[in-house]
Amino acid sequence: MEQPPFAKPSVTVADVARAAGVSKATAARVLGGYGIVSDAVREKVLAAAKALDYRPNELARSMTTGRSGAIGVVVGDIENPFFSSAVRGITDVARAAGYTVILANSGEDIAAEKDAIRTLIAKRVDGLIVAPSRSREIDHLRDLQRSGRPLALLDRAIPELAVDTVTVDDREAAEAATRLLIEHGHRRLAYVTACDTPEHTYRDLADIHTASVRHRIEGFLSACEAARIPPAGRSVWLGANSRQETRRLAMERLKPPQPPTAVLASDSLIALEIFKVARELGLSIPDDLSLITFHDADWTSVTSPSVTVIDQPVHQLGTAVAELLVSRLKGYNGAARHMVFPTRLVARASVAIRNPPDTSI
Missing domain, CATH: 3.40.50.2300 (Response regulator)
Known part of the structure; x- marks a missing residue:
């Protein structure tokens, strides 16, 4: 029986540095997207990384840079078309800004919401977007806010919490x-x-x-x-x-x-x-x-x-809340913003005139 091939060892930053003829610190700066290097050095490092098929270790990079490149999102019910459309708006903005999205579903249960937020923090997400299931049980959101990690609320405002929020009227x-x-x-x-x-x-x-x-x-x-x-x-x-x-x-x-x-x-x-x-x-x-x-x-x-x-405007709610969060991640530190979008009543055929009107209650 033919034996399966051994797993190919992972290419490290040190391997890329040797191939590019630069120090490990210089290669790390290029591959991690931080610090200053010349264009010529950057091109050498990126070419070496491509030739070696280098894949970054996201956990190691997050520990080095303090950033994971990920945004956590907690919604009430991903089966609900409202939330799925909003999440699409969030991911569109996040991807354009260079972030991935990690999605969690709370099922409108406060204990599940708290667990989801703890899990996302453990994954070192850079910021969170939450559709809170309770407006009066928010100590976990206060703790998150105090931690300095940016937080934005989707669809549900909490006046006692001074964070960016996007809702409709x-x-x-x-x-x-x-x-x-x-x-x-x-x-x-x-x-x-x-x-x-x-x-x-x-x-x-x-x-x-x-x-x-x-x-x-x-x-x-x-x-x-x-x-x-x-x-x-x-x-x-x-x-x-x-x-x-x-x-x-x-x-x-x-x-x-x-x-x-x-x-x-x-x-x-x-x-x-x-x-x-x-x-x-x-x-x-x-x-x-x-x-x-x-x-x-x-x-x-x-x-x-x-x-x-x-x-x-559900997709717009998603794009707006993601834009607010990304602006925080890029350094905006102004006062909390609350965007309220209008709705539109679309009359179709499911409402009839009661003639005569109902008189019994």
């Missing part, structure tokens, strides 16, 4: 969508979110620990209050944090005696499950159930009927 977006439903005669409304409480019941905004969700519920309830629609705990559905749970909620609450006539979904994954359950229950969209969702996912424009959406 969630409150205004939810309020505008709810007003649209009310103007079309709807009075039995529901807002559906993946956010949850230990009791799986909405009682008060103080129980909602994710900033963007709290702002959206504020907008939803504000529009209801302005229209003199009495607030009700069952109008805010919590715990739609998986396909199975969203389906269970929809199956339970879209049935008589008084199901909502309109639903505002906090993301497109939730909206898709509600759309499917409505079909299974024989409900017509929009005649029996009107539907609006945050995020203009691809499926929303090709269903029958197409779905009215709150379009968020």
Whole structure:
């Protein structure tokens, strides 16, 4: 039997230095991208590295330069098209700036978020972008900030934390969508979110620990209050944090005696499950159930009927937060910046006029 070849020994900086006829320190400066050398020496070292097929030892380089060339990103749910699109924007900017991206998924769980951040720090990432799962449990983010490693927040602001942040105006977006439903005669409304409480019941905004969700519920309830629609705990559905749970909620609450006539979904994954359950229950969209969702996912424009959406500039959010972080990595040390992007309500065919308007609450 033919024996497998022995592994080829790794080419070291010392090997490159000997081949280029320079000192090891000079070769390290060229290969590590730091310090000053002449163009002629740089060309000799790079030519030797190419001829020897030199591959840098990233850990050793990070220990020498203090930089890994990597950015850590922690998001709530990579399966959610919102986060995947934002991460694409982040990676586009990072790659152009010479950084790689290491991605971690928290599952909107604070313990998993803390573990992910610890792991990324152990990998010596140069900076982090985080979509925080809790706005009131932030000691780990404070520690990260105090460490001097740049931190930027995606989609969810934490006013108590003076770091660069990129969000949309969630409150205004939810309020505008709810007003649209009310103007079309709807009075039995529901807002559906993946956010949850230990009791799986909405009682008060103080129980909602994710900033963007709290702002959206504020907008939803504000529009209801302005229209003199009495607030009700069952109008805010919590715990739609998986396909199975969203389906269970929809199956339970879209049935008589008084199901909502309109639903505002906090993301497109939730909206898709509600759309499917409505079909299974024989409900017509929009005649029996009107539907609006945050995020203009691809499926929303090709269903029958197409779905009215709150379009968020998600890729732009990703590019913006990455640009803020990269500027910190390049030496910017000014005050924390908070960029708020507008949203756009895209009216399609999933909202019907209730004629006459609902009178029962």
